[in-house]
Amino acid sequence: MVKVIYVAKDGTRTEVKAQVGDTVMQTALDNDVAGIVGECGGSMMCATCHCYVDDAWTDAAGPRKDGEDDMLDCAADEVKETSRLSCQIQLTPELNGLVVHLPEDQV
């Protein structure tokens, strides 16, 4: 089990326990974290799982995957350097304590 912290636009922090191997998107849905939609089920088709990786965690989370840039281009909210598709971040033991920030809009 690892810990993931979701920070909503208004600052609300939701801390959840997650399974190594699950994605940050799936973990959010499983725990009813508002702010992640994940419409395409992680097929990199919808960009409704947009999140901003906290500055302290960008290295651990790794770079964007192939194709993520193009999808993010069309995310509903502002795209920053730390923007990722949360369905493309798979949890590893190294990501225990990961903090991601959520955009206001996903659709």
Next chain:
Amino acid sequence: MAGIVIVGAGQGGLQAAISLRQEGYEGTITLIGAEDGLPYQRPPLSKAYLKSGDAEALRLRPETFFEKSDITLRSGLWVDRIDRAGRTVHAGAEVFAYDHLILATGTRNLRPPIDGVERALDLRTLDDAKKLREVLSTPQRCAVIGGGFIGLEFAAVARGLGHEVAVAEAADRLMARVVSPEMSQRFLDLHHGLGTAVHLGAAAQGVTRDAMHLADGSEVAADVVLLAAGVRPNTELAAEAGLAVDNGVVVDAQLLTGDPAISALGDCAVFPDPATGRAVRLESVQAATDHARLIARRLVKGDSDGYGAVPWFWSDQADWKLQIAGLSAPGDDTAVRADGAVFRFAGDRLSSVETINNAKTHMQTRKRLGQGPVSRAALKAADLDIAAV
């Protein structure tokens, strides 16, 4: 307050329940579905799941979600009647009262009158996919009736696993209902390249223990036959309740039926296409979930905006990801860009863009179509650069 009852616990029905709570609805929500277990996604059934068998990955929400969100999920329960006057739905001896009813009953596989069709397998539900996976665990000669998305996705996976595969399509090209002739041709080449035998203009006429028989009298040896020849919307409940049905439950731009207390969404609903006003029925996750969100906003916030979402769709076949943004009719014109993107036009209006492994153009199109119509002349002048018009 009797609350809201949703019939059909698939992708759209579940999304309606989720969106109602997200919009702040505080009444009771009862989600009734005929299938056992938790609501799940169908798209991976003909893609990742066929390969991996990972049923957990299909689940849309965990059991705890329903408790936390105070959504009553009644799985394995078949609704057999709507009493509009009494505002109740009936499932055997159980009765559920509603203030508002949402029909999200989806579709079922079309079973054409082909000899021996009962031998053919389906690919619509998780149970169907489980059965297919079992069959594919030993070498097989597979025949597929229907060269649409689902049949071709299955064919690609089965070939990838090393099975012999033949596809019979009654039309003269693949996926004819939904993609351009250019795309049909490219996918024909793809499947040929994978080693699949594709029979076009070949209606299946019979299924026997070891073959699929075609209308021209030829036969294709097959141990397994998959029936993927389209679907039929589940409209019986609505029809028996006296609601208008025409290739689906007929709804207006608010996704309301003729009864102000009943909405319909997703695969089972026929609604006015925002771009043309034409009555359409779409089978996509996008339509099911966007419909659900609109209905929730209307019921909770009183929004009266008409439905205006841009349709989009995808299909994975081997390592090709086909994406379609917009909606075209089979006869729409086409223009092919140098990078292979296919632009389709209904008269002077851009109706859709089809791409393979080109998410950028796909997303640009979705964004642009969401802002309003695009004219052919403007696109031509911009060398088909959708981001420039």
